[in-house]
Structures are given as C-alpha cells and as structure tokens.
Amino acid sequence: MKLADTPITQHQFNDIPFYLKRDDQLHSHFSGNKARKFMALLEQPLEHIDILISYGSVQSNAMYSLSALAAIKGWAFEFYVDHIPQWLAESPKGNYRAALDMGADITAVSELGLHPREFIEQVRQPDQHCLVVPEGGRFQHAEAGIKQLATEILSWTRFENASQFTVALPSGTGTTALYLHKHLSPHGIEVITCPCVGGKAYLEQQFSELGETHFPTILELATKHHFGHLYRQDYLTWYELQQQTNIEFDLLYDPMMWQCLQSWYPENQHKTLIYLHQGGLLGNESMLPRYERKFGLSPE
Structure with missing residues (x-):
C-alpha cells in the first residue's frame, strides 16, 4: 500500500x-492525517499483536482508520466510547457505520462511571498481545x-x-x-x-x-x-x-x-x-x- x-x-x-x-x-x-499517524504501525511487522485497542468519540476519524488498519493487519479491533446515542445505534452513520462494517467492536462504558481510557487500563487490562493507541493517534x-x-x-x-x-x-x-x-x-x-x-x-x-x-x-x-x-x-x-x-x-x-x-x-x-x-x-x-x-x- x-x-x-x-x-x-x-x-x-x-x-x-x-x-x-x-x-x-x-x-x-x-486516508488523511490518521493514515499518516498510523503509517509506522502499518509498516512494522508487530507479529506478537492480535488485538488493536483505542478509544475516543463515537464518530472519531481515528476509529475508522484504525478499523481499516486492523483489517489490513488481520487484528481484532476494540474501540471504547463514552456512550452511543440510541438513534445512531439504530441507524449507523459516518465513521461509526464504516468502522462497524470493518469489523470493529465498539463498546460504550459510561454506565460504569469510567472514562474509556480508565476502562481500558482498569477493566480491560490489555496484555502483551494487545496494542493500545491513544485517542486520536496522539503518540x-x-x-x-x-x-x-x-x-x-x-x-x-x-x-x-x-x-x-x-x-x-x-x-x-x-x-x-x-x-x-x-x-x-x-x-x-x-x-x-x-x-x-x-x-x-x-x-x-x-x-x-x-x-x-x-x-x-x-x-x-x-x-x-x-x-x-x-x-x-x-x-x-x-x-x-x-x-x-x-x-x-x-x-x-x-x-x-x-x-x-x-x-x-x-x-x-x-x-x-x-x-x-x-x-x-x-x-x-x-x-x-x-x-x-x-x-x-x-x-x-
């Protein structure tokens, strides 16, 4: 590519x-700036990784680009959000729809009283086979x-x-x-x-x-x-x-x-x-x- x-x-x-x-x-x-941000992850072998994990808004551009990256790499992709509006869950649109089409597992965590980042750290607790990308690719x-x-x-x-x-x-x-x-x-x-x-x-x-x-x-x-x-x-x-x-x-x-x-x-x-x-x-x-x-x- x-x-x-x-x-x-x-x-x-x-x-x-x-x-x-x-x-x-x-x-x-x-495409766009997210592709540039994630280019290094695309090019690296990262053979020990099975699951890509990130978090952010339910219409995040990064969410969609990461779902594409995971599909290319053959990884599972988990994305955590604060909440998913009922109307959007019933009629997916935009990045949310496209990420779902790419196989993303998108989970809302607001009912647990945790920020998505805190949920990943405290509840999900990724192991060495997981790659966690900060919100928006800020790394x-x-x-x-x-x-x-x-x-x-x-x-x-x-x-x-x-x-x-x-x-x-x-x-x-x-x-x-x-x-x-x-x-x-x-x-x-x-x-x-x-x-x-x-x-x-x-x-x-x-x-x-x-x-x-x-x-x-x-x-x-x-x-x-x-x-x-x-x-x-x-x-x-x-x-x-x-x-x-x-x-x-x-x-x-x-x-x-x-x-x-x-x-x-x-x-x-x-x-x-x-x-x-x-x-x-x-x-x-x-x-x-x-x-x-x-x-x-x-x-x-």
Missing part, C-alpha cells in the same frame, strides 16, 4: 489564493508518517518560486501540526493551526505531553467555539468552500480554520499558503443532516 505523494492543487477561496495538499486522496479506507509513533508528509511538502516547494510558504491545518490533538512544525520549521516554512477542541492553552498542553518544546503558530477565533456544536458560520464556510473549489472539506474541523485564515490573510498576503486536506469526510455523513435540519439545505 502506497501512502505517499498525494497531489497539490491550486485554488482560491474568497480572496485567498492557496495550494491544497490532497491527503484525502491517500487511500479509500486509510510519538505518529512522527514517522508526518515526517514523510513534511518531506513531500518540502520536495514540492523546491520547484516553486514563492519565497515564503506557510502550511495551515486545524488541530484536534495537534499531533500532525506539531510534527509538521518540527520538520518544516528548520527549512523556513511556518505551520499555523487552530484549536478545534478546547483553546490555545489546552492545545499547547497536548503539544507538551508529546515531549516537544517548540510549537506551531496557533490562531484563534474572536469568539468561543465549542467542539461539535452547530454554527451557521461553520456551515456557510463549508458550503462556500465547496462551491468555490468543487472540493468537499470536513465539516467539523475545516470551517474553523478557514475562518481563522480569513482574519490572518490580510496581514500575510506576501506568504504562499498551503492548506492540508486531512480527510475526515466520512464524518460529514452524520454532521451534514444535523446542519440541514437546523439551517436548511443551503445556509445562505
């Missing part, structure tokens, strides 16, 4: 010209695949005439942004991101826990943005992005980053922007109907 060398295409959104690194095109089942194994991504970006920039490149991407755990910064900043390429889960302080804490001391630039919106809430402006930004580029973006993360970029760009027009498309489109299968019910088929 070739998880490298995705194309870079040229676009414009409103008044912002940008290049788009199309990591959504890595592989039909194993040092992720660096190898993201370093490969940085190398691809560097190779492309060497053939372009622009003098100052900036790579932009939204952050959940921030793992991708952190390791891109680590491998691009020595070459004069700035990495900018925004904290989609929590605020700037929370994201910096996530960075620190991975053992790094130099961080990418963090942009924030002027108003509080609660993860997973429905905002008309998010829907409108997502809709306009698709109308202007003919490319579908992720509804959960990308709109916030593009709103930050619209505030950032007027003072940074001399920079050449490279936006990283991190996939995550299966999540739109569940998010889009929620937006349509609240705001209509078109947000305009």
Whole structure:
C-alpha cells in the first residue's frame, strides 16, 4: 500500500489564493492525517499483536482508520466510547457505520462511571498481545508518517518560486501540526493551526505531553467555539468552500480554520499558503443532516 505523494492543487477561496495538499486522496479506507499517524504501525511487522485497542468519540476519524488498519493487519479491533446515542445505534452513520462494517467492536462504558481510557487500563487490562493507541493517534509513533508528509511538502516547494510558504491545518490533538512544525520549521516554512477542541492553552498542553518544546503558530477565533456544536458560520464556510473549489472539506474541523485564515490573510498576503486536506469526510455523513435540519439545505 502506497501512502505517499498525494497531489497539490491550486485554488482560491474568497480572496485567498492557496495550494491544497490532497491527503484525502491517500487511500479509500486509510486516508488523511490518521493514515499518516498510523503509517509506522502499518509498516512494522508487530507479529506478537492480535488485538488493536483505542478509544475516543463515537464518530472519531481515528476509529475508522484504525478499523481499516486492523483489517489490513488481520487484528481484532476494540474501540471504547463514552456512550452511543440510541438513534445512531439504530441507524449507523459516518465513521461509526464504516468502522462497524470493518469489523470493529465498539463498546460504550459510561454506565460504569469510567472514562474509556480508565476502562481500558482498569477493566480491560490489555496484555502483551494487545496494542493500545491513544485517542486520536496522539503518540510519538505518529512522527514517522508526518515526517514523510513534511518531506513531500518540502520536495514540492523546491520547484516553486514563492519565497515564503506557510502550511495551515486545524488541530484536534495537534499531533500532525506539531510534527509538521518540527520538520518544516528548520527549512523556513511556518505551520499555523487552530484549536478545534478546547483553546490555545489546552492545545499547547497536548503539544507538551508529546515531549516537544517548540510549537506551531496557533490562531484563534474572536469568539468561543465549542467542539461539535452547530454554527451557521461553520456551515456557510463549508458550503462556500465547496462551491468555490468543487472540493468537499470536513465539516467539523475545516470551517474553523478557514475562518481563522480569513482574519490572518490580510496581514500575510506576501506568504504562499498551503492548506492540508486531512480527510475526515466520512464524518460529514452524520454532521451534514444535523446542519440541514437546523439551517436548511443551503445556509445562505
């Protein structure tokens, strides 16, 4: 399986010209930043492993990518969540549906009064035949695949005439942004991101826990943005992005980053922007109907 060398295409959104690194095109089942994070696990033999275990939200992009990884490796896959909404259990959609189709065993643990991570540690108690991946792939194994991504970006920039490149991407755990910064900043390429889960302080804490001391630039919106809430402006930004580029973006993360970029760009027009498309489109299968019910088929 070739998880490298995705194309870079040229676009414009409103008044912002940008290049788009199309990591959504890595592989039909194993794409985006999660594929980069888990590339090392895919390439290592790990012959002593029989069961892959992780945890997170019931619509986690990582859950689906890990289910694909387990299927490729021939492992069983257990994923632990806080709860599974009744409507979703009755009519699976998005990453939840796709992970089930891949053979994932998804278990809710909220009734036990434990966080999924605590349940794995205290109740499940994995043995030496289990591989436990932290939520969202926030672990040092992720660096190898993201370093490969940085190398691809560097190779492309060497053939372009622009003098100052900036790579932009939204952050959940921030793992991708952190390791891109680590491998691009020595070459004069700035990495900018925004904290989609929590605020700037929370994201910096996530960075620190991975053992790094130099961080990418963090942009924030002027108003509080609660993860997973429905905002008309998010829907409108997502809709306009698709109308202007003919490319579908992720509804959960990308709109916030593009709103930050619209505030950032007027003072940074001399920079050449490279936006990283991190996939995550299966999540739109569940998010889009929620937006349509609240705001209509078109947000305009």
